[in-house]
Amino acid sequence: MTDTSDMGLAEAGVPFREKSAWVAIAGMVVAYGAYFIVVSALPRAGSEIDETLRTIALFGIATVIRLLILGIGTLVIRSGSPADARVPSDERDRAIAGRSAAFAYYVLMAGMIVVGIMMPFNAHGVAITNAALFWLVAAEIVRYGTTISAYRRGWHG
Amino acid sequence: MADTKIVNNIRTLRFMAGEMTQADLGTRIGMTRQTIAAIEAGKYSPTLEAAFRIAQVFGKTLDEVFQWEG
Numbered sequence: 726m727t728d729t730s731d732m733g734l735a736e737a738g739v740p741f742r743e744k745s746a747w748v749a750i751a752g753m754v755v756a757y758g759a760y761f762i763v764v765s766a767l768p769r770a771g772s773e774i775d776e777t778l779r780t781i782a783l784f785g786i787a788t789v790i791r792l793l794i795l796g797i798g799t800l801v802i803r804s805g806s807p808a809d810a811r812v813p814s815d816e817r818d819r820a821i822a823g824r825s826a827a828f829a830y831y832v833l834m835a836g837m838i839v840v841g842i843m844m845p846f847n848a849h850g851v852a853i854t855n856a857a858l859f860w861l862v863a864a865e866i867v868r869y870g871t872t873i874s875a876y877r878r879g880w881h882g
Numbered sequence: 883m884a885d886t887k888i889v890n891n892i893r894t895l896r897f898m899a900g901e902m903t904q905a906d907l908g909t910r911i912g913m914t915r916q917t918i919a920a921i922e923a924g925k926y927s928p929t930l931e932a933a934f935r936i937a938q939v940f941g942k943t944l945d946e947v948f949q950w951e952g
Contacts, residue, residue, distance in 0.1 A: 740916040815913040817926050876916075879925030 741802065741809040742818050743876040748798030750869040756791035757862045760784060764855055776851045784858065821875040829868035836860020887951040893922050895940040895947065911935040 760783055770776040803810045814822070840857045848856070896902040904918040911932060920926035921936075928936065937947045 738916060740914060809914070809916075812914050813912075815908075815917050816929055816932055817913070817917045817920065879920065879923075880927075 738806070738809070740818070740876055741806060741812070742814065742821075743873055744802040744806075745799065746869040746872040746876075748795060748802060750866060750873070751798065752791040752794035753862055753866050753869070755794060756787045757858070759790070760787035761855070761859060761862075773850055780851050780854060817880060821872055821880055824875060824880070825868045825871040828871045829864040832867045833860060833864040836863060887924060888927060888948055889924065889951045890921065890948045892918070892936060892947065895942065899940060907936070907939060910939050 763783060764780065767779070770779050836857070837860065840853060840860060844853050844856055892907070896904070896907060903915070904922070905915040907913075908915045908918045912935075913932065917926060917928075921928055933944055933948055937944045940947065
């Protein structure tokens with residue numbers, strides 16, 4: 726067993742769940758960041774159906790990329806600290822997860838108000854879909870970002 | 883009162899308990915070693931239940947482990 730008797734906070738190592746949050750946020754930013762850049766740069770497709778199919782295909786590709794980053798990243802951090810990966814979450818992990826989800830909920834609610842209540846008056850189809858996806862991604866980024874911040878800066882729930 | 887911090891003697895108590903590691907203490911009370919390190923560093927305030935468990939491991943009362951700063 727590693728001698729941790731004199732470890733400070735930094736020396737105790739990055740918690741496994743913080744590493745997981747870094748991997749998750751990287752996957753979201755890389756995959757869906759690229760997705761939104763591409764869809765905003767592309768000219769409109771010929772028909773509404775073409776536009777929809779193209780959006781589904783691009784979103785599918787982005788999701789596969791995200792899952793690859795998540796899978797490979799998780800394997801890497803698990804192999805780097807297998808003992809930490811096996812330890813079940815404790816009360817701090819659960820408190821941080823709860824706080825992160827609460828922050829993300831507000832972002833998601835704001836997004837759904839924009840997408841579900843305001844956008845139908847001046848947009849339609851794929852534009853609404855992409856706006857909904859954007860807010861979902863934003864909420865997830867806020868969730869993982871809050872998790873990372875809580876682990877690094879401390880938590881006094 | 884709201885600005886007063888709670889400090890603890892966990893690091894000292896671990897040392898006096900045969901240089902118990904953070905991981906050992908964490909295992910005994912169901913916490914990760916990173917959480918024990920965060921408590922020692924004042925970066926996390928444990929629940930009342932966890933605080934009692936920590937005190938119980940060292941055979942101390944709660945106020946022998948946790949105190950108001952100053």
